[in-house]
Amino acid sequence: MGIEGIYRISLPVPYAIGNVNVYLIEGETLTLVDTGTKTEKCRDALESELSKLGYAFDDIKTVVITHHHPDHCGMLDYFADDVTIVGHPRNEPWITQEPTFMKAYEGYFQTFARQMGVPVQIAAKGPDVKRTLIHSCHRPLTKEVREGDIIEALPEFVVIETPGHASTHISLYRERDGLLIGGDLLLAHVSSNPLLEPPMYDEIERPKVILQYNESLRRLAEMNISRILTGHGEDVINVKELVKERLGKQRLRAEKVYDMLQVRPMTAFEVCMKLFPTLYLKQGSLTLSETVGQLDYLEYHNRIVIDTSKEQWLFYAK
Numbered sequence: 001m002g003i004e005g006i007y008r009i010s011l012p013v014p015y016a017i018g019n020v021n022v023y024l025i026e027g028e029t030l031t032l033v034d035t036g037t038k039t040e041k042c043r044d045a046l047e048s049e050l051s052k053l054g055y056a057f058d059d060i061k062t063v064v065i066t067h068h069h070p071d072h073c074g075m076l077d078y079f080a081d082d083v084t085i086v087g088h089p090r091n092e093p094w095i096t097q098e099p100t101f102m103k104a105y106e107g108y109f110q111t112f113a114r115q116m117g118v119p120v121q122i123a124a125k126g127p128d129v130k131r132t133l134i135h136s137c138h139r140p141l142t143k144e145v146r147e148g149d150i151i152e153a154l155p156e157f158v159v160i161e162t163p164g165h166a167s168t169h170i171s172l173y174r175e176r177d178g179l180l181i182g183g184d185l186l187l188a189h190v191s192s193n194p195l196l197e198p199p200m201y202d203e204i205e206r207p208k209v210i211l212q213y214n215e216s217l218r219r220l221a222e223m224n225i226s227r228i229l230t231g232h233g234e235d236v237i238n239v240k241e242l243v244k245e246r247l248g249k250q251r252l253r254a255e256k257v258y259d260m261l262q263v264r265p266m267t268a269f270e271v272c273m274k275l276f277p278t279l280y281l282k283q284g285s286l287t288l289s290e291t292v293g294q295l296d297y298l299e300y301h302n303r304i305v306i307d308t309s310k311e312q313w314l315f316y317a318k
């Protein structure tokens, strides 16, 4: 693909999206950015692609994860004990599947689902994210990175925090040629939905992922990015245009929700069913995340009020 020493490897994952891109980077030592899921099919594919490039699994000395979703970190369990594992500290309870955190997450989800008006029989299935964790890992980071940090094995890149699609999300930026390894922040053909997350550690509120996401996108548009190596599909070249398009589409969807609420106040789940009349049953967490995102956006812009006095919250247009 024309970038010296960086190889895109596409791996099959057991999700609707089908494939994930991971990046092998040659340097003084070998680094992999993102891993694919903890599935044999995915591991076999990685092994075979590595061997085509003249490498074996154990040649990889550093693994960087862009965020905590299983298609990006699940395969960590298959790496040798002495591999350096790099990511944002917020990944930790997800990638170790820390039991106290997971229990709190389940409890939080049930309460939140009731507040959003999700029927009991749907909420009882639990969050989709939890079901995908069977393809994830139980392994801690060995090196935490934050905004501005340099990863030892990748001296040309600087870590930038790009929360939104996940609050754990980082990207790697190389200033000399404007190259960004961007995980799922901005994809060429699909919008990468911010997914609902529970509050973490001592946080009281859940992260408002859509606001973080828009902020991260605006930041990308202001940077001098020549190319984004993405987590799924092709590279993104037209960053500024695409950011404008994605932000515009999101605003339109928020307006649609606002119009619905002007007709009558609704629960988040009612809005969700109207926005996604068939999809809400098949992709509950995704569609609810998207809906709550639009409501968060409208609330932030002071367009709606929320009546939280009853168990099921009602959203009113102002």
Ligand SMILES: [Zn+2]
Pocket: 020, 069, 071, 072, 184, 231, 232
């Ligand atoms: Zn992904």
